[in-house]
Amino acid sequence: MGTVYITQPDAFIGKIDERLNVKANKQTLLDVPLLKVDGVVVLGRATISPAALTELLERQIPLSFLTGTGRYLGRLEPGLSKNIFVRSAQWQAAGESEKAVQVVRGCVRGKLKNYRNLLMRSQRENPSLSLQPAITRLEQAIAPISKTASIASLRGLEGSGSAAYFGCFGQLIRAEGFQFNARRRRPPTDPVNALLSFGYSLLAHDLQSAIAIVGFDPYLGYLHTERYGRPSLALDLMEEFRPLVVDAVVLAALNKRSLTPNDFTCEPLSQAVSLTKDGLHTFLRLYEQKKQSKFKHPVLGQQRTYQEAFETQARLLAKFLLGQTEQYPPLILK
Numbered sequence: 001m002g003t004v005y006i007t008q009p010d011a012f013i014g015k016i017d018e019r020l021n022v023k024a025n026k027q028t029l030l031d032v033p034l035l036k037v038d039g040v041v042v043l044g045r046a047t048i049s050p051a052a053l054t055e056l057l058e059r060q061i062p063l064s065f066l067t068g069t070g071r072y073l074g075r076l077e078p079g080l081s082k083n084i085f086v087r088s089a090q091w092q093a094a095g096e097s098e099k100a101v102q103v104v105r106g107c108v109r110g111k112l113k114n115y116r117n118l119l120m121r122s123q124r125e126n127p128s129l130s131l132q133p134a135i136t137r138l139e140q141a142i143a144p145i146s147k148t149a150s151i152a153s154l155r156g157l158e159g160s161g162s163a164a165y166f167g168c169f170g171q172l173i174r175a176e177g178f179q180f181n182a183r184r185r186r187p188p189t190d191p192v193n194a195l196l197s198f199g200y201s202l203l204a205h206d207l208q209s210a211i212a213i214v215g216f217d218p219y220l221g222y223l224h225t226e227r228y229g230r231p232s233l234a235l236d237l238m239e240e241f242r243p244l245v246v247d248a249v250v251l252a253a254l255n256k257r258s259l260t261p262n263d264f265t266c267e268p269l270s271q272a273v274s275l276t277k278d279g280l281h282t283f284l285r286l287y288e289q290k291k292q293s294k295f296k297h298p299v300l301g302q303q304r305t306y307q308e309a310f311e312t313q314a315r316l317l318a319k320f321l322l323g324q325t326e327q328y329p330p331l332i333l334k
Helices: 050-058 084-092 098-125 132-142 151-167 191-214 232-238 241-255 277-292 306-321
Strands: 002-006 011-016 019-024 027-033 037-043 046-048 063-066 072-076 264-266 273-275 294-296 303-305
Touching: 002 019, 002 277, 011 050, 037 191, 050 072, 063 191, 072 191, 084 306, 098 132, 098 151, 098 232, 098 241, 098 306, 132 151, 191 232, 191 241, 191 273, 191 277, 191 306, 232 241, 232 306, 241 277, 241 306, 273 277, 277 306, 303 306
Parallel strands: 002 037, 011 046, 037 063
Antiparallel strands: 011 019, 019 027, 063 072, 264 273, 294 303
């Protein structure tokens, strides 16, 4: 089952025996064994019973709250893992330590190489595209990573590579009625940006759940600076998964016509674009399917789903910070 998404306005989330039960307007929308639930995400307004809350906490199932447009509000999750050794190693590496620099190198390298590989694959599949200038700029940003000893400089390389990638992202969209000119976040003012922002919110929920399982403090990161309430470490680990999961789902949803311009709505005052109810259900289904798809993990040499890979990467990071491995290997797929 994976993650349960509650999108119905004013839904009631309850517990019946060992099952999670969701109702709205006196009708049952979902009835699923709690054993199969990895997480619960509420989009919009919903009410949850005390019994269901207690059960989620006891089973260590995180509950996240997002607005209807996908903006993260907060989450309820069990107490910190008992693995104090992981958090101790995480805090000891804080700042501009050699380990922190190594982690940031891995995060930036993973993100930019996955960006480059996505563009190279798209160029091979469609030679008429003009992606080579962006690929070259990405390679120029990737080349000095291993020799860069400043986290601020690594952030600069990440920013340069991301600018090159999103500068040509619009070329990857072949569906009529959609265009992408630049990355716009607050608020997203076109359907493509709306999908990217929403997908990244879902991805952040999944990565925060994974690092909590391993025992990390989600608010202390290395690439992302400390900010009140921001799960910086989850955002660090999320970087390498952006193109692999969210960007891939967005491009497939648009290019395969799973979503059309009719699946989006625009607020008249803010010009913020968001998914309609039907469009939201479609995108959540595609995102969940992507998370459950399998690939061969390049480090472990074993089949993994992306859902499993979230936790796998968190555990590889823990091994590095604990001194059990020499470096953190980001997930890079061709």
